[in-house]
Amino acid sequence: MWSILYYLRNDAAKLKWSQRVRGSDEGLVDKALELDTEWRRLKSHMDKLRHERNQMAAKIGKASLNERTKLIEEAKRLDRELEEAEKRLTEVEEARERVLLSIPNIVHESVPVGTSDEDNVPIRVFGRPKVWRGYLESFLQQVKGFNVEYELIDWRPVGHADLSEESGFVDTVRASKVAGARFYYMFDDLVWLDLALVMWALDILSSKGFKIVIPPYMLRRKLLEGVTSFSDFEDMIYKVEGEDLYLVATAEHPLAALHSGETLPKDELPLLYAGLSPCFRKEAGAHGKDTKGIFRVHQFTKVEQFIYCLPEESWEWHETLIRNAEEMFQKLEIPYRVVNVCSGDLGVVAAKKYDLEAWMPAQGKFREMVSCSNTTDYQSYRLGVRYARARGAPAEGYVHTLNSTAIATSRTITAILENNQEPDGVVRIPKILKKYLELFEKAPKDHIEPRKVKS
RNA sequence: GCCGGGGUGGCCGAGUGGACCAAGGCGUCGGCCUUGAGAGCCGAUACCUCUCCGAGGUGCCCGGGUUCGAAUCCCGGCCCCGGCGCCA
Numbered sequence: 001m002w003s004i005l006y007y008l009r010n011d012a013a014k015l016k017w018s019q020r021v022r023g024s025d026e027g028l029v030d031k032a033l034e035l036d037t038e039w040r041r042l043k044s045h046m047d048k049l050r051h052e053r054n055q056m057a058a059k060i061g062k063a064s065l066n067e068r069t070k071l072i073e074e075a076k077r078l079d080r081e082l083e084e085a086e087k088r089l090t091e092v093e094e095a096r097e098r099v100l101l102s103i104p105n106i107v108h109e110s111v112p113v114g115t116s117d118e119d120n121v122p123i124r125v126f127g128r129p130k131v132w133r134g135y136l137e138s139f140l141q142q143v144k145g146f147n148v149e150y151e152l153i154d155w156r157p158v159g160h161a162d163l164s165e166e167s168g169f170v171d172t173v174r175a176s177k178v179a180g181a182r183f184y185y186m187f188d189d190l191v192w193l194d195l196a197l198v199m200w201a202l203d204i205l206s207s208k209g210f211k212i213v214i215p216p217y218m219l220r221r222k223l224l225e226g227v228t229s230f231s232d233f234e235d236m237i238y239k240v241e242g243e244d245l246y247l248v249a250t251a252e253h254p255l256a257a258l259h260s261g262e263t264l265p266k267d268e269l270p271l272l273y274a275g276l277s278p279c280f281r282k283e284a285g286a287h288g289k290d291t292k293g294i295f296r297v298h299q300f301t302k303v304e305q306f307i308y309c310l311p312e313e314s315w316e317w318h319e320t321l322i323r324n325a326e327e328m329f330q331k332l333e334i335p336y337r338v339v340n341v342c343s344g345d346l347g348v349v350a351a352k353k354y355d356l357e358a359w360m361p362a363q364g365k366f367r368e369m370v371s372c373s374n375t376t377d378y379q380s381y382r383l384g385v386r387y388a389r390a391r392g393a394p395a396e397g398y399v400h401t402l403n404s405t406a407i408a409t410s411r412t413i414t415a416i417l418e419n420n421q422e423p424d425g426v427v428r429i430p431k432i433l434k435k436y437l438e439l440f441e442k443a444p445k446d447h448i449e450p451r452k453v454k455s
Numbered sequence: 456g457c458c459g460g461g462g463u464g465g466c467c468g469a470g471u472g473g474a475c476c477a478a479g480g481c482g483u484c485g486g487c488c489u490u491g492a493g494a495g496c497c498g499a500u501a502c503c504u505c506u507c508c509g510a511g512g513u514g515c516c517c518g519g520g521u522u523c524g525a526a527u528c529c530c531g532g533c534c535c536c537g538g539c540g541c542c543a
Contacts, residue, residue, distance in 0.1 A: 043504050047512040054512085057524040068523090220533095263501095264466075265483095390483050392465030394500065399468040448515040 002381045002398060004100055008032055018107040021130065021343035023115060029101055035096035042089045049082050104229070105378040106346040108315075111352050114342030120340065120355070122146065127335025127359070131154045142366060143337070157422045160414035163425065164190065167450035170294055182283060182298045183292070183411075193416070193429070193444035194301060196407045196436035198276060201303035203436075204328065205274035210305065212274045214255030218245040223257040226303030226382035229348035235284040236370065251275030252403040257307040260383035264399060265391040269347040270309035270317065274406060277302065293414065295367070300410040307402045310387060311377070314400035319394025321404035322354045325370040328406060332430045333413050335359040337366050347426040351376045356405075358415040367410050372412040373405035425450045 007015045019026045054257050055076045060068060105453055112121045125146040130132040130153050131139045141149065164170035175183040186194065206212050224246050231300040248254055255275045265273070279302050290296035305324060307317050322338060341353040356370035377398040379408065380386070386395035420428040429450040430436070437443040 040504065043512085047504060050512055051510095053523085057473075058475090060523055079523070265465090388465085388483095390465090392483055392500075395502090437525045 003377050004103055004381075008036060011094050015103065017105065019103070021107055021111075021113045022104055024104060025345045028442035029210060032096060032099045032103070032307060034134040035092055035099060038159060039089070039096050042085065042092055046085045048080070049078070049085055049361035053078050053082055058253060065068070072303055072411075092136070101382070104346075104378060106352045107288040107343050107346065107375035108352040110340070111346065112340055112342045113344075116342075119342040120339040120345060122337045122339050124326075125335075125337040126330060127333070129335040129359040130157070130361045131333075131347065132361060132364065135361075137223045138364055146337075149245075149267050149416070153361075156423060157362045157421045158420055159293070160295065160360075160417040161451060163417050163421070163427075164293060164413075167306045167425075169448075169450075172252065172293065180298075182296065184294050184297060188442075189444045189448045190413055192437055192440055193413055193433070195440075196433045197407050197409045197412055198301060198303060199436045200433055201328065202274060202276060205303070205305065205324070205406055207322065208272075212276065213251075213255070215248070215251055215258070215275050215277055215281075217248050218278055219248060219253055222246050222382070223260060224253060224373075225252045225253045226260065227379050229257040231348065231448070236281045238280050238282060247280035248277055249281045250279050250403075252306055255304065255403075256379045256383060257384050257400055259272075259308060261385075263386045263388045264308065265393075266310065266342075266387055266389055266396075266418070269387060270307050270313065270397065273306040273308060275304045277304070279408075294410040295414050297410060298409060302408040303406040305402075305406050308380075308399045309384065309402070311400050313396060314374050314376060314402060316350065316374065317402050320400055322356065322370075322372040323404060325356050325372060325404055327358060329358065329430045331367065332412070332416065334369075334412075334430075336369065347373075349373065349375050349378050351378070354404075358411075358419070360418050360420045361421070362416065367411075367415075369408065369415060372402075372406040374400065374402045375398050405451050 004015070004420065008029065012033055014203050015029045016026045021027060048400065053075070056071065056078060060071050060075065068278050084117045088407065112119060114120070122143070122145070125143050125148050129139070129150045131152050131327060132151045132155070134156065137154065154273060158166075161170075165172065171187070171417070172183070175185050202212050221244055222305065224233065228236075229247075232249075236249045252275070254277070255273050258273070259271070281299050282296060283296060286296060294300070305316075305321050309317050326336070326338065336356050339355050339357060340352075341355055346353055350373035352370040352374050354370075354373070355368050356364035358369045359365075362366050377400060377402045380398040385399050385401070386397060387399050398399040417427055421428070427450075429444060429446055429448060434445055437445050
């Protein structure tokens with residue numbers, strides 16, 4: 001059973017609590033309860049009427065010719081009554097569905113209660129961040145409660161945006177001429193780096209048992225509605241004009257849609273996918289934030305982890321997914337922290353979310369690189385993905401789905417540019433990527449040299 | 456894009472307006488039988504509601520329509536197969 005409906009009927013207090021800590025409307029729960037009670041009443045009533053109608057229709061089939069006219073008259077009267085009942089039921093049903101579908105995923109007990117990202121709770125810190133003297137105080141504040149080794153530096157690293165732009169590896173000025181703000185041309189060494197990150201991520205995840213996949217980059221509206229919330233939709237999604245198609249904002253969406261309408265046999269679960277796709281995002285409502293460089297852009301490449309699993313296993317998989325992402329940033333030697341995102345900052349779809357935030361030495365802040373969510377049955381209910389004892393057996397319930405970034409290339413590149421920067425501006429390439437860069441004659445292998453010359 | 460054929464349960468497949476359940480087969484699950492397995496036999500195997508033993512409703516790609524009654528007839532959409540066209 002869908003968890004929202006289950007809790008509505010069995011433990012409405014829990015739903016109310018979830019709404020409360022999210023800062024969402026608690027009244028929706030009462031409203032839903034009311035509508036559901038009414039719906040059940042009307043449903044019983046209509047089933048009775050339909051039963052009468054069916055019996056009537058059967059009688060007519062067997063009746064003699066002169067009886068028939070009379071019975072048909074009676075049946076027509078019954079039909080009018082039925083039509084009325086059907087209309088009311090549909091109305092209540094639609095209203096109930098609207099309310100239920102507008103209720104965000106139920107917050108997990110382990111999620112910290114809070115209202116904004118300031119209430120997110122850091123749970124782990126990794127690495128040896130380079131901290132410029134001017135940021136020391138703020139840094140210490142950000143890692144309070146953790147015993148973090150750090151390297152104090154007197155020179156201030158150049159920000160990723162300035163570094164990449166001035167060295168000619170990124171041209172956002174010309175990109176804005178041809179496509180607008182938040183687009184970019186990326187050149188030479190950063191292209192190789194981008195490709196190497198993708199290949200490396202797919203290499204690691206496929207070794208861990210993930211099926212690697214290139215999904216469709218466009219989706220029908222119906223499927224998109226199953227994986228995301230209306231608010232995300234409005235803020236993120238590009239539409240293809242004249243078609244019922246939308247550009248994907250992440251591989252998560254086509255991967256969640258992959259098994260829509262299917263009942264998966266238990267013994268085939270979990271299904272582990274690593275999707276590679278471009279991500280197209282409007283970034284509406286982000287005006288003035290991260291306007292320079294390739295940190296926040298309308299289009300980037302990402303390798304995404306996605307899992308379908310049994311409900312009782314999803315919390316364990318959630319930990320595995322964030323550990324996978326952490327492993328990757330550890331191998332890239334990028335200092336980071338993991339935060340447990342608080343109830344008010346969760347987003348509608350997730351029941352719990354971890355963000356992995358890389359240390360950005362030029363900004364003196366931890367910035368989001370990875371987002372790792374357990375969406376429980378929010379997506380699987382909407383998309384109709386269920387599980388059964390065996391192939392062909394009746395469905396026992398809805399699967400849980402989870403998603404986590406593995407590598408979003410452009411953001412990861414910004415973290416590499418800042419963390420691996422030497423005082424002279426040379427950027428050391430993470431050793432783990434060397435193998436993938438060696439495939440290409442002209443690709444840099446150990447260092448990226450800023451050219452300081454624009455072409 | 457155009458023309459033709461098609462879409463029925465987890466799978467195969469019958470059913471072209473009404474007779475209690477969408478026949479039958481395969482698969483899966485339970486039971487009987489067997490030393491064990493197999494075969495065989497019996498039963499179960501979509502969703503929803505209720506007073507949950509049981510009764511009833513809905514369901515044949517999706518959405519509308521015709522009819523007292525639709526898997527079946529009509530309209531729109533999506534997808535699949537074949538042919539033509541186009542194309543990397």
